[in-house]
Amino acid sequence: MGALLSVLLASTDASQVMAQYGDRVAEVQVLGTQDVNVDARTVIGSGFWLDAHLLVTNFHVVSELVWWPKSHRLQVLHGATRLKGRLLEIDPPHDLAIIEVEGEAPAHFTLAAQDPVRGAALFALGHPHDIGLSIVDGTFNGLVEGQLEELLHFTGALNPGMSGGPCVDEAGEVVGVNVATRGNEVSFLVPAHWVKTLYERVKAQQSPPDFSQRVAETVVESQQTLTQELLSQPMNKTTLGAWDLPAGWPAKDLRAWGGPLNESDPDDLFAVSGYQVLGDAMTVLRPDAEYTGQVVLKHRLYEAKSLGSVQLYRRAGQGFSRDEHDSTGDEEEFHTSWSCDARVFTQGGSRLKSHLCMRAYKKIDGVYDYVLRAMTFDDPKATVVSELQLYGFSVANAEKLQQRFLEAISWKR
Amino acid sequence: MVEVLSRFGLVRSRHRLSQFPATLGRAPSCDVILDEADVSAVHARVVRNADGSLTLEDNGSANGVRFQRRKTPSVPLGVRTDVRLGSAHVRFVSLTEPVAKTQLFRVSRLDRWPAVFAGLVAFVTSELFLDVYLKATRVRASEVMESLLGLTIVLVGGWAFVWSLASRVTHGRSKVVGHLAAGFFALAGVNWAGVLPPYLSSMLRLPPMPSSVLRAVLMIAVLAWLVFQNLSRVVSWSRRRLLVTVGTLALIGMAFGFTAQFASDSRYSTGLPLTDVQGPPALLLGPAPPDADLGHRIAALQKEVDAAKAEH
Numbered sequence: 001m002g003a004l005l006s007v008l009l010a011s012t013d014a015s016q017v018m019a020q021y022g023d024r025v026a027e028v029q030v031l032g033t034q035d036v037n038v039d040a041r042t043v044i045g046s047g048f049w050l051d052a053h054l055l056v057t058n059f060h061v062v063s064e065l066v067w068w069p070k071s072h073r074l075q076v077l078h079g080a081t082r083l084k085g086r087l088l089e090i091d092p093p094h095d096l097a098i099i100e101v102e103g104e105a106p107a108h109f110t111l112a113a114q115d116p117v118r119g120a121a122l123f124a125l126g127h128p129h130d131i132g133l134s135i136v137d138g139t140f141n142g143l144v145e146g147q148l149e150e151l152l153h154f155t156g157a158l159n160p161g162m163s164g165g166p167c168v169d170e171a172g173e174v175v176g177v178n179v180a181t182r183g184n185e186v187s188f189l190v191p192a193h194w195v196k197t198l199y200e201r202v203k204a205q206q207s208p209p210d211f212s213q214r215v216a217e218t219v220v221e222s223q224q225t226l227t228q229e230l231l232s233q234p235m236n237k238t239t240l241g242a243w244d245l246p247a248g249w250p251a252k253d254l255r256a257w258g259g260p261l262n263e264s265d266p267d268d269l270f271a272v273s274g275y276q277v278l279g280d281a282m283t284v285l286r287p288d289a290e291y292t293g294q295v296v297l298k299h300r301l302y303e304a305k306s307l308g309s310v311q312l313y314r315r316a317g318q319g320f321s322r323d324e325h326d327s328t329g330d331e332e333e334f335h336t337s338w339s340c341d342a343r344v345f346t347q348g349g350s351r352l353k354s355h356l357c358m359r360a361y362k363k364i365d366g367v368y369d370y371v372l373r374a375m376t377f378d379d380p381k382a383t384v385v386s387e388l389q390l391y392g393f394s395v396a397n398a399e400k401l402q403q404r405f406l407e408a409i410s411w412k413r
Numbered sequence: 414m415v416e417v418l419s420r421f422g423l424v425r426s427r428h429r430l431s432q433f434p435a436t437l438g439r440a441p442s443c444d445v446i447l448d449e450a451d452v453s454a455v456h457a458r459v460v461r462n463a464d465g466s467l468t469l470e471d472n473g474s475a476n477g478v479r480f481q482r483r484k485t486p487s488v489p490l491g492v493r494t495d496v497r498l499g500s501a502h503v504r505f506v507s508l509t510e511p512v513a514k515t516q517l518f519r520v521s522r523l524d525r526w527p528a529v530f531a532g533l534v535a536f537v538t539s540e541l542f543l544d545v546y547l548k549a550t551r552v553r554a555s556e557v558m559e560s561l562l563g564l565t566i567v568l569v570g571g572w573a574f575v576w577s578l579a580s581r582v583t584h585g586r587s588k589v590v591g592h593l594a595a596g597f598f599a600l601a602g603v604n605w606a607g608v609l610p611p612y613l614s615s616m617l618r619l620p621p622m623p624s625s626v627l628r629a630v631l632m633i634a635v636l637a638w639l640v641f642q643n644l645s646r647v648v649s650w651s652r653r654r655l656l657v658t659v660g661t662l663a664l665i666g667m668a669f670g671f672t673a674q675f676a677s678d679s680r681y682s683t684g685l686p687l688t689d690v691q692g693p694p695a696l697l698l699g700p701a702p703p704d705a706d707l708g709h710r711i712a713a714l715q716k717e718v719d720a721a722k723a724e725h
Contacts, residue, residue, distance in 0.1 A: 339717040343706060343710065345704055345705050345706070347705065356707070356710050357714075358711065358718055360722045395712070398711065402705075403705070406705050406707075
């Protein structure tokens with residue numbers, strides 16, 4: 001009995017985990033070297049050994065190295081030892097990267113074969129804020145819901161710098177890779193099976209690939225899979241005023257929200273209500289700056305209280321044609337500026353004016369960002385402004401998704 | 414009777430020949446004076462033959478007499494004979510023929526229509542220029558500022574050219590300077606009309622509504638002034654008629670402007686206040702095709718952004 005208790009105690013003790021596995025975790029530093037032409041940044045994250053030479057981390061930890069290899073260098077810090085590292089493979093949509101580190105690691109992790117049960121204790125290891133190795137205990141809460149991508153929900157406080165570190169179960173097997181947090185102990189992990197896939201690819205490869213080409217390949221592949229899933233069934237519908245509107249995709253249960261908005265004007269001349277669906281399958285291209293893969297769907301219903309139709313349309317149309325979008329992004333380095341056009345057409349008994357904007361990624365071929373807005377001109381007392389934003393989609397897929405979106409709009413006379 | 418025609422085939426002047434032989438040429442002593450550099454002093458003579466018919470004879474001129482595109486020493490004159498003395502276009506019309514009257518009527522109608530026609534052409538073409546200008550400047554305010562000088566030259570130059578052409582048709586004189594000046598002042602005026610009211614209203618803390626109305630009215634006034642200035646050089650209408658025409662145009666423009674404004678056509682959102690009142694008829698008035706045409710639009714936009722990417 002006493003022996004069993006001591007085993008139980010030992011297995012849940014964070015200090016034990018730290019003592020046993022701490023030296024299998026390293027700090028990954030991507031250091032900006034002096035270059036007047038590039039805004040070189042230093043990114044610090046964590047990584048863990050998967051075998052004697054290979055270290056796993058997040059793509060967003062090493063992304064600077066991919067975009068500007070000449071003005072950045074990679075360094076792995078293991079305790080007080082500085083080790084040289086070389087990037088071997090990346091998987092931006094799953095935010096993973098594998099680094100080859102010089103020398104031989106004293107010990108390494110193994111990947112868990114399957115997800116733990118809900119409520120299981122997990123321990124995340126990493127280097128928060130560059131202040132030394134730390135451990136965070138928390139619980140496993142299954143797959144994250146309302147998300148385009150597959151992520152594990154870890155209830156525990158991940159902090160900046162812990163990105164790329166391992167999250168292990170009581171047996172010391174890696175369940176996932178620390179990747180993001182939404183604050184208040186809500187944190188996300190990349191499932192271990194993606195690590196396995198990438199690790200196997202590294203084992204099979206002869207030499208490191210062209211990384212910017214690899215980014216394009218993986219992003220194209222991931223949007224292809226996503227589009228097929230989204231198009232597999234007709235869109236969900238919602239009703240706003242006298243319009244039936246697309247409300248999301250059955251294949252993905254994304255976070256949706258609807259209700260009156262506080263945008264209404266102080267003079268109480270018209271009312272606004274909205275509906276929106278956010279799919280932030282965000283592939284981080286550059287931490288805190290550049291993302292791709294998001295899908296945003298929005299509707300705004302403007303109802304006149306004591307406003308003529310001309311005024312109502314004007315108010316609703318304010319900003320309609322302007323190039324204001326949710327994802328700003330850096331036009332100098334990453335994106336071209338938006339190109340837009342306009343067209344009036346009829347659809348489902350509704351008369352619509354649509355505005356389509358598009359921009360290219362300067363560093364990624366084959367995918368683009370799109371914003372499609374449509375405004376109805378059916379009822380002089382009410383109008384709907386609908387919007388579909390697609391980030392990082394191919395031309396063919398974007399057209400299909402947009403077509404599906406527009407077809408789901410109809411006016412009930 | 415002799416009609417001297419302009420380059421565009423319009424009658425510039427008419428002369429009745431009463432004495433024969435009659436002379437045509439550059440010299441003041443001639444019966445019909447042709448004010449062209451390549452017309453000789455006494456270029457040709459009209460002589461009466463024994464049977465009463467008339468013949469035009471070359472008087473040993475430097476550039477000769479051409480009839481039906483051929484140089485000839487003499488041309489027998491019929492009911493209606495077109496000849497060229499150098500570059501001067503001269504038409505001989507027999508007064509004994511009764512058709513002359515209907516001919517005269519037709520000619521005088523012709524004289525009036527080109528003014529309207531030229532005005533229309535000028536209006537449409539300048540609208541076209543404006544359209545190109547607005548499309549070119551759609552992207553962002555900073556780019557507009559950068560290219561403002563070049564665009565001003567193109568815009569005002571194009572505007573003046575078209576109106577000058579109209580003037581040339583109707584009066585035979587281009588009046589380039591007048592049209593250029595009108596275009597330039599109007600463009601400056603439109604910009605000031607767009608900027609001043611919001612600026613003043615923010616300085617005086619006025620509500621936005623009167624300032625936007627004032628801005629719209631000011632701009633319409635400037636544009637009306639512009640049309641008035643140009644039109645008065647092209648047509649020879651009375652002042653009253655001119656004012657009525659321009660006033661009507663201004664009212665139509667205002668209606669178009671406001672409809673365009675509420676339709677807020679993206680192609681006309683330059684960020685410049687100019688667009689708030691200027692614009693073609695609202696999109697809503699036109700027929701709407703039954704599909705969004707996404708394929709073509711994406712392809713066109715893709716071309717645009719790929720070009721921007723390649724530039725990088």
